[in-house]
């Protein structure tokens with residue numbers, strides 16, 4: 001018998017070597033209690049959270065919680081069925097209405113996760129004989145959507161407009177083409193040059209899909225994302241998003257103005273062949289989305305936090321993923337996985353949680369400490385975060 005697990009041996013060995021150094025496992029932390037969007041109890045200690053995707057801090061919003069409780073009481077704990085059978089409740093329609101209003105678009109389709117939204121939309125609209133042209137640093141759900149479909153996959157260098165244009169020009173002019181981009185790339189927190197990318201895509205006759213998972217709620221005047229901020233939202237054919245970040249719950253969606261979009265509900269397998277979201281979840285999502293429409297003060301505070309943290313970390317001597325703050329994600333580049341894990345642990349001991357990210361999820365084999373800010377972090381907390389980075393960085397020897 002061939003052990004099908006033998007392919008994981010290199011990863012198992014790498015993990016064992018890391019844990020043999022005595023460092024705490026960075027990938028199995030338990031949050032014993034969550035006190036607010038920015039504070040939890042981890043290892044018995046009060047810890048500032050700087051590694052969640054709770055950008056707008058909606059998880060403890062009173063209205064959001066009340067809506068969830070009410071729906072749980074009135075509609076029960078789950079739907080036990082697919083959206084196309086018994087799984088569409090009033091709440092799912094209200095959630096889709098909230099999304100249509102939020103994006104000012106004609107159609108909205110709610111999936112059970114953002115992962116499934118990418119999987120479903122990409123694999124369904126780009127079929128045999130079509131081409132998907134995507135940024136090489138695209139999220140796993142985009143790659144998996146491509147794998148699941150039958151289209152030819154063409155990758156181009158990260159955020160490189162010229163490379164995208166070159167690839168597009170090499171494709172048969174009459175072939176169906178879908179360009180897949182992200183607003184904010186989650187590893188380094190950098191923003192795509194969407195204005196230029198959408199222009200070259202349209203000139204080549206391609207449709208454009210933008211995944212705004214990390215920008216919804218925060219970037220753009222109305223929080224519609226990078227496509228809004230760069231003035232190209234009307235030229236984008238599909239926006240994919242998630243409820244697991246700024247919206248503060250779980251779920252995914254696609255919005256579009258395409259006149260035939262509604263057919264997706266019958267042909268998109270990751271929409272049809274899975275149970276729909278529980279009533280409490282769609283109620284919290286709809287309430288949160290409606291509140292995010294009026295979130296401009298929170299957006300301004302989050303930008304301020306992002307600028308202060310970025311400058312503070314740079315002044316302390318850390319190497320960052322971007323020269324300027326471009327989003328709510330600030331990536332601190334570590335020299336290697338071992339020192340990255342040591343720094344992660346030192347920060348946790350200081351009472352600060354960040355995300356440790358390592359290859360293959362990261363570009364260019366980098367080990368990163370990814371900090372994601374929340375609109376509910378107070379200015380005092382941001383100051384405290386910088387103090388903790390300084391102490392931990394000196395202790396581990398990352399900064400002098």
Ligand SMILES: Cc1ncc(COP(=O)(O)O)c(C=O)c1O
Pocket residue numbers: 113114115116118139141182186211213214241242243244250251252
């Ligand atoms: C760019 C991007 N797209 C999609 C997803 C998937 O979202 P979800 O957590 O809702 O499955 C993520 C989540 O990490 C993401 O970063």
